[in-house]
Amino acid sequence: MTADGGLLDAARGAKERAYAPYSEFRVGAALQSTDGRIFTGCNVENASYPVGLCAERVALGTAVASGARRFARLAIASDAETPTPPCGMCRQALSEFGMALEIVSTSREGLCVSWGLEDLLPAHFELEDRGEGADG
Numbered sequence: 001m002t003a004d005g006g007l008l009d010a011a012r013g014a015k016e017r018a019y020a021p022y023s024e025f026r027v028g029a030a031l032q033s034t035d036g037r038i039f040t041g042c043n044v045e046n047a048s049y050p051v052g053l054c055a056e057r058v059a060l061g062t063a064v065a066s067g068a069r070r071f072a073r074l075a076i077a078s079d080a081e082t083p084t085p086p087c088g089m090c091r092q093a094l095s096e097f098g099m100a101l102e103i104v105s106t107s108r109e110g111l112c113v114s115w116g117l118e119d120l121l122p123a124h125f126e127l128e129d130r131g132e133g134a135d136g
């Protein structure tokens, strides 16, 4: 992916708003729809640990609630030494809206790694053509 600086900056900005007092691992995500809009999310943890939300799914929820369902790119920012890919649950969540998603992740030092969602999740779960995803 040609790492779009604006999208990475949006992810870095979202990371600053992360609520991660338990893991102290802050994550920001910026999801760009095919019409160019950018939706951000950060991880939101909870005292009941499994209730916590990943940055990527917060961004996805924000996007869908705003009427966007077709996505081109996702940027992720964390303070990790090595850029982190989205977790398995987030891969499945993103797959609902199409596999043609370019993902770029940036580390504390600005190192970038990119993947296609298709590479990260070669077989995703679908429920017998009932999902509307990007087409609905």
Ligand code: THU
Residues within 6 Å of the ligand: 020, 023, 025, 026, 027, 042, 043, 044, 045, 052, 053, 054, 055, 056, 085, 086, 087, 090
């Ligand atoms: N986290 C994300 O926000 N995105 C990922 O893809 C992996 C993990 C968050 C969840 C939790 O708040 C913290 O990072 C540590 O796992």
